[in-house]
Amino acid sequence: MKIGFIGCGNMASAMIGGIIKNQVTAPADILASTKTAASREKKKEELGIALTADNREVAAFADVLILAVKPFYYEEVIKEIRDVVSEDTIVVSIAPGKKLAWMEGLFEKPLKIVRTMPNTPALVGEGMSCVCGNEKCSSEDVDTVCRIFAGFGKTEIVEEDMIDVVVGVSGSSPAYVFMFIEAMADAAVADGMPRAQAYRFAAQAVLGSAKMVLETGKHPGELKDMVCSQKGTTIEAVRVLEEKGLRSAVFEAMKACVKKGREV
Incomplete structure (x- = not known):
């Protein structure tokens, strides 16, 4: 061929x-x-x-x-x-x-x-x-x-x-994920971690989390709940992400991406 x-x-x-x-x-x-x-x-x-x-x-x-x-x-x-x-x-x-x-x-x-x-x-x-x-x-x-x-x-x-939807959910989404990794690494640097190490920790956490979704077959919400113990550090971080509108921001970004794809 x-x-x-x-x-x-x-x-x-x-x-x-x-x-x-x-x-x-x-x-x-x-x-x-x-x-x-x-x-x-x-x-x-x-x-x-x-x-x-x-x-x-x-x-x-x-x-x-x-x-x-x-x-x-x-x-x-x-x-x-x-x-x-x-x-x-x-x-x-x-x-x-x-x-x-x-x-x-x-x-x-x-x-x-x-x-x-x-x-x-x-x-x-x-x-x-x-x-x-x-x-x-x-x-x-x-x-x-x-x-x-x-x-x-x-x-x-x-x-x-469905191809325009694919553009939003996988074609363009690596950029969103890179921004998330960068933001996590920046926060770790602000708390004293060397930058190269911060990128490794953040990137590996994203990689491992994605593999858990694919390999366990569990709903992402269920996997999130497994990390969020009572009165713990994770649920406090989730509270702030909800307060700042993480889900809404991602939702609206993807809608804008799909709309633009249909206009190209």
């Missing part, structure tokens, strides 16, 4: 690294495009794949073609490559807001198109992605994309109208 990437930024690099590490396909069967010679040299050294400046070359090469450019470049790129994309190629979008029907219209011919939404924890093999194929895609085509994305994390199939 030959996989092409138009664009080779952080997200594409994370995806390629996972694909190679998990032997989804060989480095020789991956071709990516970047604009500058310096970027091509850097990515070739980092990833051990072939690179080109020609998007059309990538489109003609690929069995699975991943559009890994910013959403505002999609129209330009699709118009550039549409006459060289084979009808057997699976075209994969990782952009928020760009609907299947919109992409089908730009390609001006029937194609297998799959919308996905990965996130940056793909960089460490812990990504969370969704997948949704158009009517031209068979279940085998969707499975092929899921297998690729499983190389750098977990994947679930969703309906297209």
Whole structure:
């Protein structure tokens, strides 16, 4: 299976690294495009794949073609490559807001198109992605994309109208979590802990808590209650978080994120 990437930024690099590490396909069967010679040299050294400046070359090469450019470049790129994309190629979008029907219209011919939404924890093999194929895609085509994305994390199939929600709950949410870790570390520093150590304690606490949700199957509220002993330190901290509106802030932030995703 030959996989092409138009664009080779952080997200594409994370995806390629996972694909190679998990032997989804060989480095020789991956071709990516970047604009500058310096970027091509850097990515070739980092990833051990072939690179080109020609998007059309990538489109003609690929069995699975991943559009890994910013959403505002999609129209330009699709118009550039549409006459060289084979009808057997699976075209994969990782952009928020760009609907299947919109992409089908730009390609001006029937194609297998799959919308996905990965996130940056793909960089460490812990990504969370969704997948949704158009009517031209068979279940085998969707499975092929899921297998690729499983190389750098977990994947679930969703309906297209859920993709904007995925943007809020997993696509953008690493930023919220990083802010939470940073805030906890800052507070620990204020109380005397060295900063590097504070980041380790805060980050490991978040990692362990997330694993408890996934591995125990318990409701997050139940797990929270397990930590909150009577008249203890944790319930006092929870009281302040409730007073300051933590839940409401997260809720409203995610609503704003989803709204923006639908407007892109």
